[in-house]
Amino acid sequence: MNVDEIVNGIFSKNRRALARAITYVENELPGSKEILKAIHSRTGRAHVIGLTGFPGVGKSTIMSKLTEEFRKRGKMVGIVAVDPGSPFTGGALLGDRLRMEGFDANKQLWVDPGVFFRSMSSRGRAGGLAAKTGDVVKILDAYGFDIIFVETVGAGQGEVDIVKVADTVVVILMPEVGDDIQLSKAGILEIADIFVVNKADLEGVEKTVRWLRSMVMMSEEVVQTLSTLTHADEARVLSGEIFKVSNHWVPPIHTTIADRGVGISELADSIEKHYEYQRKSGGLLKRRSSRAKIELEEIILGEIKNLIKKKFNYTEILKEIVENKKDPYTVAEEIISKLCYER
C-alpha cells in the first residue's frame, strides 16, 4: 500500500488503510507527512472527547460504556488511549483493556466494526506526544468517526496539552480515598467541562461531589456568573443541574457506577449538550485554534531540533558548557545566529 492508496483507502472507509496510516504516523515513516497533508481538508467533523482521570477510577469502563451508548445512538466511535507505557504499568493497563466489554484483547481490537481502538505510548515522548496524538485523531476524523475519545491519565504536560484542547473534556474521579489523590488531580480539575464521580456505590461519594461543587463554584467565571442570578436560579446551578448561564458553561457533576451502566446515558447526554453549546458559543473554534497552535509549535520545534542536530556537534558543545568554558546562553545565541536569519 503506497501513500496514495492509503489516503484513498481512508476516504473509502478501508479499515486496513486506516490501521496502516496510523502506523505510518506513529513511526514517522517516510510518507507520513504526505498522508497528513492529504487528509487535512477532510478533518474537523468529529467530536473529540478527552477522558482523563487517575489510574483506578474506572476510565476504561466508562469509555467502554460510553462507546456502547454512542453506538446505540448511531455514531461511529474511534478511541485513542494514551498509556504511560512504562514496563511497570504495561500489564496493569492491558488488564484494564481486558475488562472492557466488546474488546478482543488478543487482537487488540473491538468486535464491533463501528468502533476502532488504538493505544499509544507516551513514554519518552514529552515533545511530540500532543502532535502525534493529534495526528492519529485527524486520521480517525478523516475516516469518518463521529466521536473520537482521547483517553489519558492526565499526568504530564504533554497529556494535559492533548486533553485540554479536546472539544469536550471529561474529568473522572472516584469517591475520595485520601487527600493525596485529589491533590494530584489538581491541574486537571481546571480543564473539566464535565465531571464524573465514578464508583458512586462507594462510601464518601457525597463528600467528593460536594467538594467538586465547591471547586466549580470557586472558579472566577462562575462566581461572576452566579452574581447575576436570582436565588432560585442559583439554587438550580448549585444543585448540579446542567445549566448554561449568561453564556457560560458550568461544568455538571455526574455520578456513575460504570460497571453496572448506572449514569452513563445521562453522561452521554451531557457530552452532546456540551458539544452543542461549544458550537453555538464559538468555543469550539477557539479550542480547535489552540489545538492547531500546539500541533504547529510541536512540528516546528521538532524540525528545528533536527536542524540543530544535523548542523552542530552536540558532544563538543556540551563539553564546553560542562567544563565552564562557555555558558549555555552564549552557546544558544551562537547556534541561533548560525541557524536563523536576523535575530
Added chain:
Amino acid sequence: MNVDEIVNGIFSKNRRALARAITYVENELPGSKEILKAIHSRTGRAHVIGLTGFPGVGKSTIMSKLTEEFRKRGKMVGIVAVDPGSPFTGGALLGDRLRMEGFDANKQLWVDPGVFFRSMSSRGRAGGLAAKTGDVVKILDAYGFDIIFVETVGAGQGEVDIVKVADTVVVILMPEVGDDIQLSKAGILEIADIFVVNKADLEGVEKTVRWLRSMVMMSEEVVQTLSTLTHADEARVLSGEIFKVSNHWVPPIHTTIADRGVGISELADSIEKHYEYQRKSGGLLKRRSSRAKIELEEIILGEIKNLIKKKFNYTEILKEIVENKKDPYTVAEEIISKLCYER
C-alpha cells in the same frame, strides 16, 4: 542593585544579592541572562540532589531532616522546591512547609543562615521549567552551597527532566496504599539512584521494599551484573546492602521514619557514597552533559518561539488551519523556510 553588584554579591556570599539574582532569573528581568553568563564559570562545585515522590510520602520532612544532617556534616544547603502551584494545592503545600523543622513560614526562610530555601511554581511552565530550575540551581552553586536539593512531585515531563539529571536522584515512597499510587510512580522508578520507603512504621513496609527490590533486580543492567556474581555476592546485593558491582550502581533501598529521624543518617551516607561513585565512574560528567543539553535546548527553543511570535501573525495562520485551508505541516515548512537558512 545593578547586575554587576548582584554578580559580585553572589561571589562574596551576600544573601540579598542571592535572593535578588533568583528573582531576576525567575521573572526573566532584563539582566538575568547577563547574571547567568557571569556566574557560569563558578558553577559545577555543588552536589545536586533530586528528591522526588508522590504528595503525602513525606518528601518535605525527609528534606528537612537531611538538611539538618548535612548541616551537622559541615555543608551549606540550598533548596529549590518545585510546586505544582495550583490554586487547589497551594494551601496544602504551604502546610507541608510549615511542618518542616527550622522553617519560618512567615518569612518563607530557614532560621539557619547555612540553609537557603526557594519555592518555584511549575504551573503553566511546561517548556521552561527545567531551564529555570537549572538557572536557580546554578546561582546557588555559584554562591557556594555544597548541597543543593531539588524537590519535585515528579509529575510531568518538565519535572522528570529536572530531577533525572540531578547528580543523585532519591525517589521516596511509602508503604503501599494501593496499586494506583505505585503505578503512578512508574516513570519515576527508573530514574532512582536511591530509594526511600518512608513512614516505615506503617503496615506493609516489607511488601513495598520487596516489590521495589524486585523492580530493581528486573532492570536489564542489574540482571547482567548479577549474572557475573557468585551466589554469596548476589545474596549481598539482594539483601539490599549498598553495593557496587562490576562498576554498576545498584540502587539501595532505605527505610525511614523521617518525622522521628530514623534512617536519615544512613540515607545521607548513601547519598554521599553515590556522589563519590558518580565522580569516579564518569557518571557525573555524563549527567551534567545531559543537564546542559536539556537547558540548552530549552533556551534555543524558547528563543525560536519568540522569533516566531515576533515575525508571524498566529491568529491568521491558525484560522487557515482550522478552516482546512492549509495543513499544519505545510504551514510549519513555510515558517521554517522564512525563519532559517537552507533546510
